[in-house]
Amino acid sequence: MKDNRAESGGRRLGNSEFGSEDLVDVFLRAKEEEQLQFPIDDNNIKAVLFDMFTAGTDTSASTIDWTLVELLRHPRVMAKVQAEVRQAMKENNGENSNMKYLKLVIKETLRLHPPAPMLPRACIDEHVIDGYTIPAGSMVMVNIWAMQRDPMYWKDPERFEPERFETEDLSFLGSDLKYMPFGVGRRICPGTTFGLAAVESPLAQLLYHFDWNLPEGVRAEDLDMIENIGNTASRIQNLFVVATPYE
Numbered sequence: 001m002k003d004n005r006a007e008s009g010g011r012r013l014g015n016s017e018f019g020s021e022d023l024v025d026v027f028l029r030a031k032e033e034e035q036l037q038f039p040i041d042d043n044n045i046k047a048v049l050f051d052m053f054t055a056g057t058d059t060s061a062s063t064i065d066w067t068l069v070e071l072l073r074h075p076r077v078m079a080k081v082q083a084e085v086r087q088a089m090k091e092n093n094g095e096n097s098n099m100k101y102l103k104l105v106i107k108e109t110l111r112l113h114p115p116a117p118m119l120p121r122a123c124i125d126e127h128v129i130d131g132y133t134i135p136a137g138s139m140v141m142v143n144i145w146a147m148q149r150d151p152m153y154w155k156d157p158e159r160f161e162p163e164r165f166e167t168e169d170l171s172f173l174g175s176d177l178k179y180m181p182f183g184v185g186r187r188i189c190p191g192t193t194f195g196l197a198a199v200e201s202p203l204a205q206l207l208y209h210f211d212w213n214l215p216e217g218v219r220a221e222d223l224d225m226i227e228n229i230g231n232t233a234s235r236i237q238n239l240f241v242v243a244t245p246y247e
């Protein structure tokens, strides 16, 4: 492996100075330099890489899938977001630019279809909630799927309406606990920015280049909206669509 310190005259390099290093290079360097407070070995590296693949692929893929399904069920939103994407990409020579409505569409998709709907937490101290004693050490599952559809906090919660986020200024960082598709606190998803880019960019391309329709005889209202039980709450049925090139 390249010795970055030799190139920098023994000085520790900053993040932007490592050039072509990928994630595995960084881990191997950290292991060899033995400078971390908690030394890492090959097993730790394998575990983190496994985590990156499991946490980082299905989540984004399922969000793209759910977004397309919701757009097919809501032609008004499909027309509006495609008009925005096509205009923005034409103005910017095919580059993704600031597509505000597409961001709202993704936000609303993540409200109704959070890929990780149950967040596990350990209860450190004993608490009583609504008369129920939660002993210290219990594992508590926080059901964000239910919270993000709770009529106490959301108007018409079952309705897919991206415009609700024009007035509800909710970030992805869990600043308001009624909306936390990336979790909250010290275990919040470290891949939030990457995950959003991995959803927004392919969606912009798909929406720009194709018009999307359901196969003949399939009605949008008949699409099965049931989630898988598993690591990621993807849609249980595969989505079959007819793509017609736009230009």
Ligand code: HEM
Binding pocket: 051, 052, 055, 056, 057, 059, 060, 063, 110, 114, 115, 116, 119, 120, 180, 181, 182, 183, 184, 185, 186, 187, 188, 189, 190, 191, 192, 194, 195, 196, 198, 199
């Ligand atoms: C739409 C995309 C994604 C969504 C909705 C999502 C959502 C989540 C959620 C809800 C958690 C649990 C947070 C908590 O317990 O508070 C989580 C954890 C995690 N995510 Fe993501 N994620 C996405 C993409 C990614 C990507 C792209 C990566 C990495 C490349 C990633 C890496 C991780 C890791 C490593 C954890 C575990 C963090 C820990 O336990 O400390 N995620 N994610």
